[in-house]
Amino acid sequence: MSSIVLGPNRYGKAETRLVRVAREGPVHHLKDLSVSTSLSGDMDAAHLTGDNAAVLPTDSQKNTVYAFAARHGVGEIEEFAALLARHFVATRPPVRHARVEIEEYAWNRVPGGPPHAFVRDGGEVRTCVVHHDDDGSTTVVSGLKDLVVLNTTASEFRGFAVDAYTTLQPATDRVLATAVTARWRHAGETASYGESYARARRGLLDAFAGTRSLSLQQTLYAMGERVLAGGPELCEVRLSLPNRHHLAVDLSPFGLPNDNEVFHAADRPYGLIEGTVLREDAPDAGFAWE
Numbered sequence: 312m313s314s315i316v317l318g319p320n321r322y323g324k325a326e327t328r329l330v331r332v333a334r335e336g337p338v339h340h341l342k343d344l345s346v347s348t349s350l351s352g353d354m355d356a357a358h359l360t361g362d363n364a365a366v367l368p369t370d371s372q373k374n375t376v377y378a379f380a381a382r383h384g385v386g387e388i389e390e391f392a393a394l395l396a397r398h399f400v401a402t403r404p405p406v407r408h409a410r411v412e413i414e415e416y417a418w419n420r421v422p423g424g425p426p427h428a429f430v431r432d433g434g435e436v437r438t439c440v441v442h443h444d445d446d447g448s449t450t451v452v453s454g455l456k457d458l459v460v461l462n463t464t465a466s467e468f469r470g471f472a473v474d475a476y477t478t479l480q481p482a483t484d485r486v487l488a489t490a491v492t493a494r495w496r497h498a499g500e501t502a503s504y505g506e507s508y509a510r511a512r513r514g515l516l517d518a519f520a521g522t523r524s525l526s527l528q529q530t531l532y533a534m535g536e537r538v539l540a541g542g543p544e545l546c547e548v549r550l551s552l553p554n555r556h557h558l559a560v561d562l563s564p565f566g567l568p569n570d571n572e573v574f575h576a577a578d579r580p581y582g583l584i585e586g587t588v589l590r591e592d593a594p595d596a597g598f599a600w601e
Contacts, residue, residue: 319351327348328345329380337425337426344414345416346412347413348375348410350367350409351408387505388415388437390504392441396410397409400444406445407445409443413438417437436456436457448597449500450496450597452497452599455491455508455512459555460489465524466485469483492550493551495548496547497544507542518537519534522534527554531584531585539590549585554584555577556581
């Protein structure tokens with residue numbers, strides 16, 4: 312009978328909700344985050360014998376997030392995540408590796424309102440994952456999710472494989488819609504994560520809008536390629552694109568034509584297209600995608 316051993320493990324505090332208000336007189340600035348921390352290292356005893364001497368409580372990790380927000384402020388989420396990750400590795404000898412994931416929820420000022428009034432942005436969520444290891448190495452993956460985009464034309468899907476169960480008809484002019492999840496890996500430290508994010512986001516939108524799509528796979532590659540073309544600081548992009556099907560409604564029972572004008576927006580099932588686009592000379596990813 313083979314032996315039973317403990318495999319890879321980590322623990323942390325998930326989804327610590329943090330709102331930081333920076334006050335410059337009457338003008339206020341708002342940061343709204345969800346921060347998840349995760350630590351790993353020399354902690355086998357906690358699993359094997361219940362000895363918690365090496366375990367920094369997850370409540371302490373949560374408190375660190377709040378304390379660092381007060382002490383250091385919150386600028387770009389990548390910088391805040393790296394600050395936390397390096398702190399945990401540097402101050403807790405049993406911790407060999409720290410992973411910090413942050414989601415940022417955008418707020419805009421109320422038009423015409425006072426400089427302390429905000430309205431929640433209904434758009435995408437900005438994301439990042441930072442890893443820091445006790446050998447000093449750091450990886451940064453930035454990204455976004457729930458970026459909902461739609462083309463009412465310039466999309467087709469035909470020439471696909473057919474088998475005994477195929478009922479789908481070729482489409483030469485269809486609605487193409489998706490909710491983009493995109494993550495891009497930085498080749499090293501980046502001077503301005505905010506500017507890099509803006510360029511990557513713009514690249515995603517420009518490629519989606521400007522590509523005559525023969526398939527969502529083709530669009531995915533075009534989007535990843537455009538992101539990498541926008542800045543040498545990025546070396547790899549991973550995309551997940553659910554195909555939000557828009558199906559033309561049959562109006563013939565009512566004696567009405569439907570020239571691609573009336574659709575049923577189906578929420579499920581849906582096609583899910585995922586892929587990676589990277590530079591040929593991209594450095595090894597290490598633990599970046601874990």
